[in-house]
Amino acid sequence: MGHPRVGVAVLTMGNRPTELAALLGSVARQDLPARRVVVVGNGTPLPGLPAGVDGVELPKNLGVSGGRNAAIAHLRAAGDVDVVVNLDDDGLLVDTNVFTKLAALYAADGRLGIVSFRIADEHGQTQRRHVPRLRAKDPMRGGEVTTFLGGGHALSMAMLEQVGDWPEAFFFTHEETDLAWRALDAGWRVVYEPSLLLQHPKSSPARHAVYYRMTARNRVWLAKRHLPALLVPAYLGVWAVLTLVRARSLGGLRAWGGGFWEGVRTSAGRRLPMRWATVARMTRLGRPPVI
The missing domain is CATH 3.90.550.10 (Spore Coat Polysaccharide Biosynthesis Protein SpsA; Chain A)
Known part of the structure; x- marks a missing residue:
């Protein structure tokens, strides 16, 4: 350019x-x-x-x-x-x-x-x-x-x-x-x-229940839209475990659970799973799309 x-x-x-x-x-x-x-x-x-x-x-x-x-x-x-x-x-x-x-x-x-x-x-x-x-x-x-x-x-x-x-x-x-x-x-x-x-001022993104809900919903949508079918349960399973480990409030966890099931139930838009070559490239870059 x-x-x-x-x-x-x-x-x-x-x-x-x-x-x-x-x-x-x-x-x-x-x-x-x-x-x-x-x-x-x-x-x-x-x-x-x-x-x-x-x-x-x-x-x-x-x-x-x-x-x-x-x-x-x-x-x-x-x-x-x-x-x-x-x-x-x-x-x-x-x-x-x-x-x-x-x-x-x-x-x-x-x-x-x-x-x-x-x-x-x-x-x-x-x-x-x-x-x-x-x-x-x-x-x-x-x-x-x-x-x-x-x-x-x-x-x-x-x-x-x-x-x-x-x-x-x-x-x-x-x-x-x-x-x-x-x-x-x-x-x-x-x-x-x-x-x-x-x-930029220091801040925390986890300020309200809407954040937890949308974080969970959009992560499910992300997997449904872009991951090869074999990786969808692995990706969502890893993030579910991490969320349970990191959870600091019961209210936030409830909002996260509601968002997760909203993501499962609703459409994520057009599904275009990434190529396995892209999965390999992301893995080489240090972040395979399972985390």
């Missing part, structure tokens, strides 16, 4: 105006200017945006997947973006050369589909769950991976044209893995690049 044009997409629920303004300021300070920046109000009116920033207000909350698809549709219609960077509205680009580094990565590799940023808090600490690999002790070790971080990442628009956009029915949780598995199966590379930093 020669001289890729970078676009930026940000979702907001309208409850972080100060953080959003700081993020957009950090985007404006990049030494390689973004070709286009769009902020999507996910079921909320948008605050005043800086000059040159596009706004899209959705009449209702479509979740992470639906909101990002609205942003992609806006950028695709403009026709002047090759790589879309998705950033959380409470994140911050500390360095000014993020887009320059990113563009160089895509220019050097025509099969680079997804680049995952490193996420660290204001003290430079990266939570274990923010390292997209099993051996997560060293957040500074980059390389090819099998999933990526939702808070800060880049997607090739050419890849999206081939494999499709975000799975809207997922709403939130595991939508990144769904997209990554489709990309890997189509021969694209997914890379974790720790030199691309998004500063």
Whole structure:
């Protein structure tokens, strides 16, 4: 990809105006200017945006997947973006050369589909769950991976044209893995690049019962959509055991169980099981699709 044009997409629920303004300021300070920046109000009116920033207000909350698809549709219609960077509205680009580094990565590799940023808090600490690999002790070790971080990442628009956009029915949780598995199966590379930093406040995703329900439901959908039939029970069995071991509240476990059976009972959408060659590739990358 020669001289890729970078676009930026940000979702907001309208409850972080100060953080959003700081993020957009950090985007404006990049030494390689973004070709286009769009902020999507996910079921909320948008605050005043800086000059040159596009706004899209959705009449209702479509979740992470639906909101990002609205942003992609806006950028695709403009026709002047090759790589879309998705950033959380409470994140911050500390360095000014993020887009320059990113563009160089895509220019050097025509099969680079997804680049995952490193996420660290204001003290430079990266939570274990923010390292997209099993051996997560060293957040500074980059390389090819099998999933990526939702808070800060880049997607090739050419890849999206081939494999499709975000799975809207997922709403939130595991939508990144769904997209990554489709990309890997189509021969694209997914890379974790720790030199691309998004500063983000430390937080826990397990805040309410909806999180547990959707985590379980979407994991079942993920398996039903993408895994060879032989791997579906293994994948879901491993995650059921891990959930039981890690469970910290009976209420959360009940919500997880309800989501699991919802995933079993309901349609996950079109089933396109990955090739066994993709299973082997993921295994070589250190994360076979059974965990």
